[in-house]
Structure formats: structure tokens, C-alpha cells
Amino acid sequence: MTLEGWVPQINDYTSLREVVDFAFDYRGNTTVVKTNGKEVVGYIFNREADAPEAFLQLFDEQGDGPFTIPYRDIATIKFTGKDTAAGNSWKAWVERKEMERALRAAASGADRVGRDPGPDGA
């Protein structure tokens, strides 16, 4: 399951703290929408929800930073970047290896049939 594409609405059911936690755990870029309407795209690598002034930290899309943004300045966070932990490359590798094994098994089976003289020795 991936949160890629999620645009949460902060309301009574979804708190900003929860959304920041999800964004912190997300291995892709997100877009932090500030209360003043400005947006910052980047990778959130840290958050301190229990600090006297709760904040998150990110590196922006260019890799500059770290930038610190207080929770009170955040309206929401959009999960806009690709989820790099989605695991597709490994799945593709496993599928390819399984295909190779099946082909090898089929080839060795065909080889045995070709060499097998059969019950009557023909």
C-alpha cells in the first residue's frame, strides 16, 4: 500500500500531527502547503511533535536544506512525489528469476524427452 497521490484534509478525523507522521514515514517527496498559501516541495526527514514548538525538517527538491517548518505554519501535506519504497523493482526481479527457472526446467525436461529411448528402445 502506498500513500502516493494522497491529499489529506486536516479536520476532526485527521489531525495535522498524524499527517506529519505519515509524511515523515513516506519515502518520497511531499508538498507542504503552508497556512499562508505558499508550497514547499521536498523530502521530510525529521519531525519533533513533542518539542515546545512542534516542527518538521526537510530537504527541498534541489537537495538544499535542512529547512525547519513549525507545525503552526502548516495547512496540510500532499503526497505528491513517487513512493520510492513501493518495491516494484524487486517484484520485477523475482518474476524474471521465476521465469528463467521455469524455462530452464522446461528445457531440461525437453532435453530428457529427446534423449529418452522410450519403453520399446526406439
Added chain:
Amino acid sequence: MSVPVSQMYTVASYILQQKLRRRKRYPFVLMLEPMFRCNLACAGCGKIQYPAQILKKHLTVAQCLAAVAECGAPIVSIPGGEPLMYPDIDKLVTELVKHRKYIYLCTNAILLKEKLHLFTPSKYLTFSVHMDGLREEHDEAVCRDGVFDEAVEGIKAALQRGFRVTTNTTLFDGASPLRMREFFDEMMDLGVEGMMLSPGYSYSKAPDQEHFLHQTRTNQLFSEMLSKPKRRWKFNQSPLFLRFLMGKKDFECTPWGNPTFNMFGWQRPCYLLQEGYAASFQELMDGTKWENYGKKSGNEKCRNCMVHCGYEATAVDHTFSSLKGFAETVSVSLSGKL
């Protein structure tokens, strides 16, 4: 055990100093991650899944050295990412050797042969080559054919030039004890100084979530693999840690034993869990709620973890905490019976 005497002496005197100072928590190995970029994408690895701008970034040598000084651990392990892709790896190693730190440069060895000329053999520098088993198992674990053979070539070239070389092996569910015993023979035939073993940790970000070992299965696998160990097998790690993996000892995790520093700061609480970052080593030590981690804490993320970065420090500390622990370590080391 195959750790050289000078290294054992350094580690022993460091730990005794900590004991004399009555330091309750002290670091044993600094895990220094200069960058996350890698030339492989292994199934069990949760270290490299980052957006492009993060993978392009790396620490400076000055930042690395500041972290080493701040931490004070006698051993510096350089994982990653692939550290041989770090553009200043030669400068970093040279500086660490000057500071008399024992370095374990953890590499998949794909670039080892090509980059060996950047380094000078030293008792302080060990190439710790990632080898997850014999050819078939290793290539499958790293998701690329041919890597085992490249690593073997790298190991041979490094040994030929007089470098210290060890292997580090992560084991997952489905590993065959018999095949692993063949693997130990093959590595010793190559001439490596010693081998390091650990069960894998179930990184939530790793692509393969199905094959991480649970505690009972870990005990079973390591017992079968290490029962009646051949005398020629050398392990570059605490024998008590191996006994722990076999289920013969019960240890609690020492999450502060192998603190981790990378471009995000000091990772809380350990090398495997990423629950936030501290701005300084002191902040990491003083501000982390250590009671929330380890098996006793009941933390679900720690329940099945038996990884060396949490438990080897416990095993080493145990050796120096009592005469009994010391005697046990000496006895196992001399007899070779785990």
C-alpha cells in the same frame, strides 16, 4: 575469533575506561553513512529508498570527522549506500586511519578492484565485503547476476595487496544451513580474515517483506549452521553474539551501542529504526527514550530483531562486565566450540 590483538586491546581498554567512568551508556561502533546512493538494489535493504535529490547528496569529510570525534567510539563502520561510490572515500579513510580508528568499510565489492589503488593497507582498515551466501543465493539476494563473482575478484585483489578483508552476511528465511557451511568453507579458502553473520532486520521499507527471520527460526538456523563449527572457520565478531543467535544465550538490545550518523543527523534510536534525528550525539544519548526499545520494552518493531548492531554491543559489554562473562568468551574463543 579472528580479530587482531591490537584491535582487541583497543576495544578492551576503551570498554574498561567506560566501566571505570561508570558510563551507563556508551557507543561501541559508529555507523557512519556518508551517503545513501548504491549500485545495487537488494531485496532486503531498506536503506536506499529515497528521492533523487537525497540520493545525490553526501556528507563532507569534515562532517564525517566531526561525527567521529563527537561519538568517540573506537570502531567506525562505513555502510551506506555503497561507500566506494562516495567521492571522498579515500580522504575519509586516510583521516580515520590518522585518528587510529578501526574502520570497517562495508562494500558490495563491485568497485573494489577498480578503487583499491586509492587505499593503503593498514591494520586500521578492513574491507567488509557483503556476501549473502554462495553464488546463487548471493546473486538472488542482491537481485543481480554476476555480483558474487565480481565480489570474489575484489576480495582476491584486496588480499593480494595486503588488505584486511572480512565478509558480512545477512541471513533470511529459507537459507540452507548446509549451503551456508559450504559458503564458510569457500570464504576461508579465499583467505578472508574472518566472517560476520547476522539475521536480517525486517525494514518496513525493504521490498521483500516475506523472508525476514523470526526469533525461533533464527535460533534454529544458526544452531544448525554453527553446530560443530570447523576450526578453520573464523568469525570476526563476538562468540557470545553467535551463541545468542543459536539460542544459547539471552541478551537484551543495546540500541545506543552502534549509533548512526548520516546527512539527516544522529538517527533515533538505532541503525535500523528511523524514528527521528538528533542534532548532536549528546542529544541522541540524552534525549532518546531508550526504555521504549529492545525486546523487554514490548515494542513490536523490536520483537523479532536479533541484529548485530543491537546485540553484538551487548555481547561485548557482557564480556567485560564480569569475570564469568570474560571467562566464557575466552573459553569459547579457545575451544572453538560455540
